[in-house]
Amino acid sequence: MTTDQPGVTYTLSAFKRAGFVGGDQHLLLMADQDPHTALDALQAATNAVTEELLEYEHRDEAYISLDGAVPTPAGPIARVRDCEPAKALPLMLDHLAADLASRGITGRLVPAKTFKDDSPFGNNALPALGMLLSPLNDTDAMYAAFDDWRKHPGNRGSWVDEARHRRVITALVDWVTHVQGTVLIHTTATIEATPDALVPYLTRALRDEPLLGISATSPDRRTRRQVRFAESEVIVCDYDPDQPRAEQLDSLTDLATRLAPDLAYALIRELGIQMIAISMTARIFPKTPFFDDVTHPHTFKHLEPDYVFDAGVAQVLTTSQLAKTTLPAERWNIRDLAHDRYLVTAVDPMPWLHPDPHYVSDFNSPWPDWTDPHVLAAARADFASAIMTLDTLRQNPPPLTADQLRTTPELRNIGVAPPT
Incomplete structure (x- = not known):
């Protein structure tokens, strides 16, 4: 019928x-x-x-x-x-x-024609070297449009300049589709796509839907690159248990360098590769001191050009972020990328990298942070006041009205909202 x-x-x-x-x-x-x-x-x-x-x-x-x-x-x-x-x-x-x-x-x-079998990536967390990055946003426009704390700022526009938006998407698609194999779009369903469809699709779709992912997986399912657009942030990860981590690190730092002029920051760390997780603060990314209490992007977007989330094996920093650090030459290399951007990399990256590339974590298990704790503690001391804290947020609240601050539970709970 x-x-x-x-x-x-x-x-x-x-x-x-x-x-x-x-x-x-x-x-x-x-x-x-x-x-x-x-x-x-x-x-x-x-x-x-x-x-x-x-x-x-x-x-x-x-x-x-x-x-x-x-x-x-x-x-x-x-x-x-x-x-x-x-x-x-x-x-x-x-x-x-x-x-x-x-x-x-x-x-x-x-x-709709959906892709049914995405094993082994659908229900497990697999170790991948990854990058958390944020394209430069028009935060004035984002906060001017704010009307409800339940509406994430990625909805109805990423607040990214159109030309920048396309440059970032093009670079990410080029990087992902370097893996020759099955190309997928991950949204409420998983859909097979062709590489040439991704840039025009994402350029349009991310204005309407802030939670999308793309991936490319080799025919033997041993290699996967993926990007998760999570509201106003982007999570990039590279899964290949047979490739030396140093080579993966080079690939990601090359990508970060290409993107640098269009970024507020980029942070490279080990993470778990999962398409199920849709939030940048979900269990796929190692916990940072800041994200124990903060999850909503509108809480911290105004701080991104001046602060970082945590220390990492490599980062792209602005001059303002770099000025807040004390980076000894025996632990850190600093390269001027122009455009007010600097690439900071660990002199010895090995303590930051996963000791077992074949590790599998059940979806319901917490994702471990494999970074050597002594190295991480020293690195956090080196990045010093550049790392966002709740005190940073309290001293620099988002540019919202007093009533908006008070009616946003996350801000109220951490003492950012003014008293009634």
């Missing part, structure tokens, strides 16, 4: 064959409108339809819920979380098609 809904159609049998009864599947909107308009419409429609059909759940007749839409190269997709019993499927599709048509959308709803 094919619907005769004006504007938006679907073929019911295709959704039945794809296993949509029961839920946990993804549908794709192939719209005639531009991608941004289609994404907004599908986002609004999934929310509206889930709300409309709650009455069936209250009567125990049907269970239907859809998650919000995310962009993909083929068009926006949405996850059908629940859809049962069998009669729920045409009910959901009818309501969704009608709602989209009422928003001026024309096109088709079809089952």
Whole structure:
């Protein structure tokens, strides 16, 4: 059966064959409108339809819920979380098609093609040399648009200049796709893509969806490079247990050097390679003193050009960040990269690197920090007041109104918000 809904159609049998009864599947909107308009419409429609059909759940007749839409190269997709019993499927599709048509959308709803087997990377944390970086943001615009602490600043725009945005994405895609193999996009679903689709897709999609990832994995699944765009930060990691860590470090420092003029900072450390984790402060990145209490980007974005998160085997620093350090020549090399950027690398990188590249951590286990604790303590002393602390934040609160500071729980809990 094919619907005769004006504007938006679907073929019911295709959704039945794809296993949509029961839920946990993804549908794709192939719209005639531009991608941004289609994404907004599908986002609004999934929310509206889930709300409309709650009455069936209250009567125990049907269970239907859809998650919000995310962009993909083929068009926006949405996850059908629940859809049962069998009669729920045409009910959901009818309501969704009608709602989209009422928003001026024309096109088709079809089952999305997703990549099902991403082993061994999906449920384990594997050791990878990685980099946490932040492109320079227009923090004035970001804070001017702030209206709710629950809305991360990456939503509806990364606050990065368009030309810079494209340069950073292009460099990251070049680095990832150096691995010849399967190229994937990671969002609410995992989707196979072609390398030439990534730059135009990410340039557009990251303005709407701040939590996206890309990866390239060799055919033997022994090598993977991936990038996770996590709100306003970026996590880069290189997994290859057969490649010497020193070579991986060279690759990442080369990437950091290429990106340096467009970055507020870059920090290279060991981390766990997982696409499930979507936050830069999630368990894939070793705990730093600052991130024990701070997670929301709007809490600290204004500090990034002047402070760093922690010490690492290599970092890209600004003049302001470097001026706050005391880096003895026997422990650190400093190279002027121009553009007010400096590459700082450990003279002896080995104590910073993973002793067992074949280590596997269960997803639910805490990710260990393999850095030699004495080396890390000395390095933190060397970086001194350049490292963000809660006192740094208290003395330099984000540029929000007193009322916004008070209504942001994270700031209030660490004593940044003014008294009522």
